[in-house]
Amino acid sequence: MIRSRCTLFAATMASAVLVTACGTQSVQDSSVPPSAVYTQPPMPAGATIAPPALPTPAQNCGDPTASLRPARDHAGPAVDRIRARGRLIVGLDTGSNLMSFRDPVTGRLEGFDVDIAREVARDLLGDPERIEYRILTSDDRIQALMDSTVDIVVKTMTITCERREKVEFSTEYFAARQKILVLRTSGIRGIDDVADKRVCVARGTTSLARIQDLQPRATVVAVPMWSDCLVVLQQGQVDAISTDDSILAGLASQDPYLEMVGGALGTEPYGIGINKADTDLVRFVNGTLDRIRADGTWTRIYDRRLAVLGPAPVPPPAVYRD
Ligand code: GLU
Secondary structure: OHHHHHHHHHHHOOHHHHHHHOOOOOOOOOOOOOOOOOOOOOOOOOOEEOOOOOOOOOOOOOOOOOEOOOOOOOOOHHHHHHHHHOOEEEEEOOEEOOOEEEOOOOOOEEOHHHHHHHHHHHHHHOOOOOEEEEEOOHHHHHHHHHOOOOOEEOOOOEOOHHHHOOEEEOOOOEEEEEEEEEEOOOOOOOHHHHOOOEEEEEOOOHHHHHHHHHOOOOEEEEEOOHHHHHHHHHOOOOOEEEEEHHHHHHHHOOOOOEEEEEEEEEEEEEOOEEEOOOHHHHHHHHHHHHHHHHOOHHHHHHHHHOHHHOOOOOOOOOOEOO
């Protein structure tokens, strides 16, 4: 018993301390690696191994980023409903550092997505503060829009043909690229190196589908929030995280042992999600996005929140389908 306690102790403490702790027992040579035994920390609630992807026929809706042109007169039932309520209900999360996260000092929600939502509230209600935030996981976004429990979702949400079957999107407001985040010492340099490795992704995302498509030999660990992926990577329960560079940069900024590797695995055009029936709101939001592209607000928000990704690009141009 005493002997095994000393062995465990040797795993974490210098040999000089062992002299006192273990009395007359032999002092370990600190050049010999100790054989420590660890138990696994628990996985975050809701973590599962994702089942292999079923083959799904690729949807083709033309250019999915093509949206509805801003109307000169922005009034309509959805806009009227929000103005009558006096607050814009915005769905996003608190676990995406840089994009939407809670400032630990002020307790306020901050980030690129939060700033975009504030510009919509500024135009709609005359005050960027008039927002009620509903915290959503990635997997909650579509249902929250279909149920109208939120007016808009501004949460790193990629515009896809499949999602356009169920919800409407604004024009593209950010162009992200899917990458891989690993420990600097991992030896993983890109998608080929995660074969037979464990990769963390949030459930209900394009990131999950793409990693299964590009690297079917990876074991995909699906969790509710991107911040859960940071925890399991730090705990050694996965070897990599894969999602948009905008999210990975935020995770990397919280841990100096992490780095993004490899080229872009795919492009992720972000849109503001809106209920299909609220076409007046789509047109209104597109008016705000046009304004912030043109008046320099978009670039100011980028420089404030995402400078770590490089110099501000030109904002994605609006594409309209009508
Ligand atoms: N952009 C990806 C998506 O919409 C991943 C980001 C996220 O889920 O928050 O699925």
